[in-house]
Amino acid sequence: MGSFYPPSSVLVDEGWVRTQDVRNLRNGCGEIFKLAVVKSRYLFDLLLSHGPLLISTSFQSPPLISSKIFRTSIEVMLLELGPNLWESTLSRPVDYGHTFSKVIEMLPENNMMHGEAVALDSFFTLVLSHLRGTLTYTSLTSCRSCLEGLGLPVYSSLLTVENCWTALCDAKEHRGGRMRVPFVADVGEVVYFVDDVTEEELGRGIRWIKERGWDEEWEGGREDC
Template sequence: MQSGLQSTERTGSGGLFTVGNPITHWSVRAVKQVDYEVRLEEGLLDLGNRAIIEDVADGDHARRLVVVDSVVEELYGARIRAYFEHHGVECRVLVLEDGEPAKDLRQVQEVIKSLDGFGIDRRREPVIAIGGGVLMDIVGFAASIYRRATPWIRIPTTLIGLVDAGVGAKTGVNNDGHKNRVGTYFPADRTLLDRTFLATLDERHISNGLAEILKIALIKDERLFGLLEEHGARLLAERLQSPPDGAADAAVEVVERAIHGMLEELQPNLWEKVLERVVDYGHSFSPVIEMHALPELLHGEAVAIDMALTTVIAEQRGLVTSEERRRVLSVMTGLGLPSWHELCTPKLLVPALRDTVRHRDGQQRLPLPQGIGSAVFVNDLTENELESASQLLADLHWGDAR
């Protein structure tokens, strides 16, 4: 921790205040070092794996509050309790509702009530969140405000949690019809990524996470795009599990490249002081589309629609060729993602762009793909241009354009 304290008036001899010359202004400056760990670790709930409780010494009377969503409780609740019992760790499990419609302050309050009821020692007993991105956002936000900072460990069980929601610093919940309107920057002390959890997801939720992987591919990793283009349909069907025949594991490379690419962009700008962020690609129009379409669209599906629209905008500007646009939309189809929705009209898109401008300090700072694997920012997208792109995207969807 570096710090400094400056005043605008001098003190007298010996550091005492001089009568008639009071100090009336202080400037306080402090820098806090932030360190957190993201680790790939398979078989987390195996009884021989101590990764979740590696900070518990033998002989300690350890206690943990574990927060899960209703899906995780159904699929893994018994294994979670057995795991902590096996290691002699007292465990209380709080089950929250699952899904974006339940991502609100009411659930944050439920976590806070459990923290109080469990009597957690915030110095030595990190909260453990096991679930999807929605759950991690709720628990992370609650941990950040409970007694001003309570350590937590996150274990994402969905693909979107593995490659996106589970690796950054942001927490947040929806409020008054707006996505993630209330939140903080508060990374988990440790994030454990176990790909085997994906085996129990349905294909739609795998597609949901593949949208965020495609985002990284389009704006910074052409190799990753090629992997999705070649193997995407198979990875979807196999839920990104390792092939049993020992063949080359494209799933491992896809997941690793996606996580590394995301962290590479987040690390130097963790608190988002710089507003031009390529990882905002797909997130300019999608928040409004997603909230208006609830519960019809998942987060990644709304992101995919945003990416399809901005790819068409980029094509109209000569940043992307028609063949590159065709490949992008084809990969989306192969990944089971939508590239259009009936809400994708100027009536909704124009206000969505205005909302984005308000949150990006008065400028669009709109990332657009430049070819496949890189991006540029623009600040001059017009409403007419947006209307034209939305119409072309609709025509492409209904087969009226090539």
């Protein structure tokens, strides 16, 4: 049981980000990437253009860009969650990246932090969106470049049909009996919800990634995570 109350105010100290190590910065960027893909092309373009420099300078350079990223992330998230604070609508664009990751994160052999697993899930969902003929190949590859620039995973050997199917069955249980997987038609603009993902489709997506040689194991994980 739980109760949600909106806070009366929130203080954001951008200087705090400087105290975080590189891995935690990347981890946080997994969630910002997710939000950008489903809600803001502007935010996505900032991450794509400045991601590597932002990470290597703990968000201190380029000047003003980090403030724009923080502000936009907060504004977009408020616009999305504010009207649906008690989740009366279960088809939520912000669930993007949070379907397959939930099961993968729980595996004992997992070495990804939450935002890293969200990045992995996000990219796989983009691949499935592309294979359904909605997301263009150009958009897909720019998303891949963005994630790699941020040092986030686009593939893991934990991305298997079995794990993804378990996750979809699990998702149905807390999304009112439907999968409601947010798929992407265009970066930052169009999300549609899918209820009919099959094991065959999952397998096709994973094979497609491997055929392109995009299945290099991510090196950013750490044993003690």
